[in-house]
Amino acid sequence: MIMENLTAVRHYLHQHPEVSQQEYNTQSYLFGLLQKLNPDKIDKVAQTGILVTFYGEQPGKSILFRADMDALPIQETNTDIIYKSIIPGVSHKCGHDGHSTIMYGVAQFFAAKKPLKGNVYLLFQPAEENGWGARNVALDPVFKSLDIDMVFALHNLPGFKKHKIVCKTGSFTSSVVSLAAYFKGYTAHAAEPWNGRNPAAAISKYTLKALDLNEENKPAYVTVTPVYTQLGEMAYGVSAGEGSVHLTIRADNNQRLDDAISTAKVFAQKIAEEEGLEVSFRMIEPFESNQNDHNAVDIINSAADELELERETLAQGFRFGEDFGVFTNLFPGAMFGVGSGEDCKPLHHPEYDYPDEITETAIKMFIEIQRKAQ
Secondary structure, eight states: OOHHHHHHHHHHHHHSOOBTTOOHHHHHHHHHHHHTTOOSEEEEETTTEEEEEEOOSBOOOOEEEEEEOOBBSOOOOOOSOTTOOOSTTOBOOSSHHHHHHHHHHHHHHHHHSOOSBSOEEEEEEOOTTTTOHHHHHHHOHHHHTOOOSEEEEEEEEETSOTTOEEEOSEEEEEEEEEEEEEEEOBOEETTOGGGSBOTHHHHHHHHHHHHTTOEEETTEEEEEEEEEEEESOSOTTEEOOEEEEEEEEEESSHHHHHHHHHHHHHHHHHHHHHTTOEEEEEEEEEEOOEEEOHHHHHHHHHHHHHTTOOEEEOSSOEEEEOTTHHHHTTSSEEEEEEEEETTSOOTTOTTOOOOGGGHHHHHHHHHHHHHHHO
């Protein structure tokens, strides 16, 4: 591995970000690099993703490693980097440019040195940020044909010492969904609101009732966050006839989230009935909780120890969503973190930038995980 070349790849990806499900140029760029490595197989999956296969010299466990590719609709404010985004309003503020570079480095390694045992599948996954990438990959015929024994992924973690490996068994990231409730009545003259069905009261009651679902009983939790409310139009002579409430609901596991969603819907339906309204729902950006398998966590910890890396076992998982949970709910596996530095800007901050120093550490971790998993 020539780290200068990998850093150049990361900087190119950073300069040319693409949002979820629009990663066509990113796919083309990475596909071209990966083809030159002559892997045993290379496929396009889920429209804008890539799946690379390296067959082992001997039978063994087949391991899937995943990296995400998409950027965010955030205007970059960094002024001190020469490789800043050239796409207005779009930037890599979660480090997926770094994650894809890491996986390209892993591909370089296995292209030069075939896996001794077991097949290695490297997934460059689109659309992690909106929760649909992993779901679309899981439905892809190419992916469904694979014989996968275990799955692994990482995320860089600002706030943790650079190169530190962070992991835990059980819930590593939240199960998350945005639940939109649409209340429909009918309009009336603002001077005679009793002649219509204004959903303002229902929206207020529902929002307050939904907040009662918040629960902190560590390690169990439910977190309800109102993110957007809309009522009527700016027509001051009209009593509104419809409106909506958008809540982001997250929990430490999928079942607790499902229960909270069901309860919130019951609240909305009851309030709508009392107010003479209709109500409908839409689920937006769903993320399944990453449930880390204890054997997979042991492999990660063993790999970190072999590489003499500092590591930390979390007492509680992260509250953010990560769609790798789709895969850890299909196969035994785990997600872990690599520290990006205590002074690194938070993920999704307009000045965040992935630290290139951790790329080699992350590549070595995946290589060692593959060896330890056999």
